[in-house]
Amino acid sequence: MNRNAERIILVAVAVVTFLAMAASITFERRISNQRVMQYQLQALRGSVALFKAINGRNPKSLNELVLTQFQFPGEETKHRYLDDPPLDREGRVVDPFGMPYAYEVNKGWVHSDTKGYGYW
Numbered sequence: 079m080n081r082n083a084e085r086i087i088l089v090a091v092a093v094v095t096f097l098a099m100a101a102s103i104t105f106e107r108r109i110s111n112q113r114v115m116q117y118q119l120q121a122l123r124g125s126v127a128l129f130k131a132i133n134g135r136n137p138k139s140l141n142e143l144v145l146t147q148f149q150f151p152g153e154e155t156k157h158r159y160l161d162d163p164p165l166d167r168e169g170r171v172v173d174p175f176g177m178p179y180a181y182e183v184n185k186g187w188v189h190s191d192t193k194g195y196g197y198w
Contacts, residue, residue, distance in 0.1 A: 111174035115190060118163070119198060122171070122179060122188040125159040136186040140171045140179060 122140065129137045129146070137143050143160040150157075163171045170178040175192040182189075189196055 112195075114174040115192075115195065115198065118173065118179075119188060119190070121160065122163075126181075126186045126188060129159050130186060136183055138183060140181050140188065141169060144171070 122143075125143045126137060128148075129143060132148050137146070137159070140160070140163075144158065144163060144165075147156040147158055149155070160171075164174075166172045166176070166178060172178050173190045173192055173195070175190075175195075177190060177192040180189050180191045181187070190198060
């Protein structure tokens, strides 16, 4: 085999390896974001349920969960319904893909508007 053929094969192997690594990293990032979203949805939905149990109504927005504090009977410490959620520049609670979570006040239901994750 001549040197040009060896170089072409080496470059082709390098390109295929790079593409495989990029695909793997993208896949792992997506899986990681999905796990984070599952945790965040559980936390958000649990916070809505706690708010409703204490206040007798659903919160008017997800920001109300971030801003409002509550206190358990017999405790001096106040707690937030939702501590340090990821927020965008407008102050909206966002999912790991960067989309604001949708909140249905009437139902007290939180879901993602990211394509493919709306029914989680």
